[in-house]
Amino acid sequence: MAKVKIYVTLRESVLDPQGSAVQGSLAKMGYNEVTDVRIGKYLEVQIGDSERNIDELVKEMCEKLLTNTVIEDYRYEVEEAN
Amino acid sequence: MAKVKIYVTLRESVLDPQGSAVQGSLAKMGYNEVTDVRIGKYLEVQIGDSERNIDELVKEMCEKLLTNTVIEDYRYEVEEAN
Known part of the structure; x- marks a missing residue:
């Protein structure tokens, strides 16, 4: 029995429109x-x-299944449980 | 200048249909x-x-902005840079 934490991120070279939108919203809210x-x-x-x-x-x-390796990177950590 | 990593998860009590769908797909692929x-x-x-x-x-x-605290929890880590 193990719990695995997987982090999937877009590769550096890939544009992130969702991230840009969030940054834009934060800027409008004053978080410059x-x-x-x-x-x-x-x-x-x-x-x-x-x-x-x-x-x-x-x-x-x-x-x-979990990632698209063309545009995404992943890393993971395994937490063993009993 | 700091890099902050934020993890947003659904609360334990909240159903996760996206997670269930992924689990179902993994099961069909043989990852029982x-x-x-x-x-x-x-x-x-x-x-x-x-x-x-x-x-x-x-x-x-x-x-x-970043989380819906009614259904989501968050935690974060701050990595200072120079």
């Missing part, structure tokens, strides 16, 4: 000190007992 | 060991020099 906003996804995945290596499993899921 | 998926947002915010306290600033932005 905010110079950049990038928005990604944060996933918490619970994984039960498995015969497979957890790193291998998580990487495979990320690459097949 | 995945027992739960919750999806949140991950924001990277660059903040320039400001007279205001950074914690106060980040909390205010989170509560006014």
Whole structure:
């Protein structure tokens, strides 16, 4: 049993219109000190007992479904539970 | 100049249909060991020099715009840069 935290971010070179929109809104609200906003996804995945290596499993899921590796990067942390 | 990482998650008590859909897709792909998926947002915010306290600033932005505190929780980490 493990809890995996996955962070998916747009690659540096990819424009983030959602982030720009949020930055624009913050600026209109007076938060002019905010110079950049990038928005990604944060996933918490619970994984039960498995015969497979957890790193291998998580990487495979990320690459097949959870991220678009052409425009996104991901990183993850595994928290083992009992 | 600081980089702030903000994690926005749905409260425990709130249903996450997007997470359930992802879990269903993973199950169809054969990843039956995945027992739960919750999806949140991950924001990277660059903040320039400001007279205001950074914690106060980040909390205010989170509560006014970045999160819906009725259904979402947030936490953040401040990484100072030079």
